[in-house]
Every structure is written in C-alpha cells, then in structure tokens.
Amino acid sequence: MILPPSLQPGDLVQVVAPSGGLKEFPAFEKGLEIWRSRGYNMQLGSHWDAREGYLAGTDQQRRQALLEAWENPHCKAIVCARGGYGTTRLLENWRWNSVSPKWLIGFSDITALLWNLAKTGISGLHAPVLTTLPSEPDWSIQRLFDYLEGHPLPPLKGQGWGGGQATGVLLPANLTVATHLLATPLHPPLDGVILALEDTGEAPYRVDRMLTHWRLMGALKGVRGIALGRFSQCDLPPSSLSWTVDEVLRDRLGDLNIPIVSDLPFGHDGENAALPVGVEVTIDGDRGLLNFTNKNA
Structure with missing residues (x-):
C-alpha cells in the first residue's frame, strides 16, 4: 500500500463534495477554520x-x-465536505489516473472512495469530514493532523471479546456502504484484513441482515480480526420486540473465532478517531487494543 507524502503547513488542500448536498454551513465554515488554523491553504x-x-x-x-x-x-x-449518499454513483466507469498519490480524507459514504482507492494500492484516511470536524474533541483533531503530518498513532482502547491477537491490513468502513460494495469490482480484497466497522441509523434487524449477507457470501472467511466502532441511533424503543444492536453484533460475529474489539472511539455521533486505510495493525481481542505499526512516511 502506497502512503501519500506527509502534509506540512502551507500545503494546498482541496475541499470536494462527492456525496450529499451541503446543508451544515456553519459547521462547514468552522471545519475550514480548523484546517486554516493549522496553516493549510484551503481551496x-x-x-x-x-x-x-x-x-x-x-x-x-x-x-x-x-x-x-x-x-x-x-x-x-x-x-x-460531508457524507450522506452518492459516492458509489461516481465509481461507475471511474479510474484513478496515475498521478502522485495524495491523502483522501472522509468517512461514512466516503467509504466507497476509500475502498476503491485502496484497491489501486493507495492509502486514504477514514476520518472526520469537514462538517463533523468541529464537533471532535481536541485529542481527535490532534490525532488527525499528527498522522497526516507524519507522526505515529497511539493505540485505541475498546472492549475485548477475546480471540487472542492477529495482525493484518486495516480496512475501515461504514457497514452499510461496504455491504453494498460486496461482489462488485469496487472493493479491495478482504483476505488478511482487520475490518473496522461502524454505522448509524440502522435498526438492529437491518444490521443483522447485512452481517448475515456477509456470512452467506463467505466474505468474512479471510478476515483476521474485527474492530467495531460506534453504531449510533441503531437501537429501537424499549417497547419494540427487538434485540439491541450490541446483541446483534455478538450474535452475528461472536462465533467467528477471531479477535474482536468493540466500543472503539470511531464512527458517527461522537469521537471519530482517524484510521488509516491499508496499513498494518495488530488487534488484541483479549486486551481490547488496536495497535498501529506506524510506517507513515
């Protein structure tokens, strides 16, 4: 996996809106100001x-x-600029032309671009989009810029489900977007990866449906470990006859006999720690850790 060159203040950073229409204009302006305050030329x-x-x-x-x-x-x-929906529409007959690699930064619907770019052998960064950056805590903002500027990433701590340790290539994703990339020419190989999954606004039965689809396809057979972030706004009211989303995740993933760590600080509606795509990581299902080998250039 090719890592784009590290950034430094003064570099030109371009803002694109490849997905949903922009509507969070105050947050958009604040996100621009955060980047500018770090010394970047925003266009x-x-x-x-x-x-x-x-x-x-x-x-x-x-x-x-x-x-x-x-x-x-x-x-x-x-x-x-933001997520939403629409990036998969751009990838029909799309080719990443041969140019010097550069960082592509986003999450949620941007998963489609990050995964397809990774298939060409270029790393991207699963991290806050411009409109969500202002709501990030200081440590998360610092983590984003530290990594882009060539500094090592500290491990992330979550809840270990057991399963020992495994080393593999990190592939972060929004579960819904990634599910709709399966069996298309767009997604990178899944053998030998550590999947990092998050989602928002999906009822437990829909999460069940998606993960069952992965199982039936055999898409999880080569996966070495799973890192689970936040599944926000996914639980139904207590009056509903439903499992919780946590119960669904345990039911659909707990028998895979691989290291799994849940409750990691990434995803929607909360802390969204930057996760580089395609880098080597080690997941420790006993200690609840996701460790980065930090080979950033």
Whole structure:
C-alpha cells in the first residue's frame, strides 16, 4: 500500500463534495477554520455548493470536482465536505489516473472512495469530514493532523471479546456502504484484513441482515480480526420486540473465532478517531487494543 507524502503547513488542500448536498454551513465554515488554523491553504473545489436532489450536484459535476482535485499537482490532500449518499454513483466507469498519490480524507459514504482507492494500492484516511470536524474533541483533531503530518498513532482502547491477537491490513468502513460494495469490482480484497466497522441509523434487524449477507457470501472467511466502532441511533424503543444492536453484533460475529474489539472511539455521533486505510495493525481481542505499526512516511 502506497502512503501519500506527509502534509506540512502551507500545503494546498482541496475541499470536494462527492456525496450529499451541503446543508451544515456553519459547521462547514468552522471545519475550514480548523484546517486554516493549522496553516493549510484551503481551496474549495468546483461545484462544492451545488445541489441535485439529495446530491451535491450532478454525477458529472461531482466527478469533475473530484478529478480536478486528484489531478491537481499542487494539491496535497482532498478533504470531503460531508457524507450522506452518492459516492458509489461516481465509481461507475471511474479510474484513478496515475498521478502522485495524495491523502483522501472522509468517512461514512466516503467509504466507497476509500475502498476503491485502496484497491489501486493507495492509502486514504477514514476520518472526520469537514462538517463533523468541529464537533471532535481536541485529542481527535490532534490525532488527525499528527498522522497526516507524519507522526505515529497511539493505540485505541475498546472492549475485548477475546480471540487472542492477529495482525493484518486495516480496512475501515461504514457497514452499510461496504455491504453494498460486496461482489462488485469496487472493493479491495478482504483476505488478511482487520475490518473496522461502524454505522448509524440502522435498526438492529437491518444490521443483522447485512452481517448475515456477509456470512452467506463467505466474505468474512479471510478476515483476521474485527474492530467495531460506534453504531449510533441503531437501537429501537424499549417497547419494540427487538434485540439491541450490541446483541446483534455478538450474535452475528461472536462465533467467528477471531479477535474482536468493540466500543472503539470511531464512527458517527461522537469521537471519530482517524484510521488509516491499508496499513498494518495488530488487534488484541483479549486486551481490547488496536495497535498501529506506524510506517507513515
């Protein structure tokens, strides 16, 4: 996996909106200010404020903005404005042209871009988008910039389910987006990976349905470990006859005989620790740790 060069203050960073239409304008401005306060030259990509239904412009407009940023030789990183829905639409007949690699930063719906970029052998960063960055705690913001600027990542601590230790390639994702990439040409190989999964707004039975789909496809057979982040707004009211989302995760993943760590600080509606895509990590299911080998350039 190729790691793009580390950033340094003064670098040009372009903002693109490849997914849902922008609506959180105050948070957007605050996110820009955080990046600028770190010394970065922030440039808004073309059509950043376009709207086409629930999308941030037409497919052609969003493809154009992403391509312009990717091929700009002066641009050192691309930060996505927000998630939502729409990035998978851009990947039909899409090719990452051969240019010097640069950081692509985002999460949630941006999973599709991160996974497809990883399939070409280039690492990205599963991390806050511009509109969620202002709500991050200081340590999470510092973690994001530390990694991009070449500093090592400290381990993340969660709840260990047992299973010992395993080393593999980290592949972070939104569960819903990743599920809809399975059996398409877009996703990277899953053998030898440590999956890092999160989601939001999915009822327990829908999480059950997705994970059962993974099981039936055999998609989990080569996975060496699973790191679970936050599954926010996924539980139904107590009056509903339903398992909790935690019970579903235990039921669908607990018998895989691999290290699993849950309650890690990443995902929607809370702390969203930066996770590099395609780097080697070690997961410790007994101690509840996700450790990074820190080979950042």
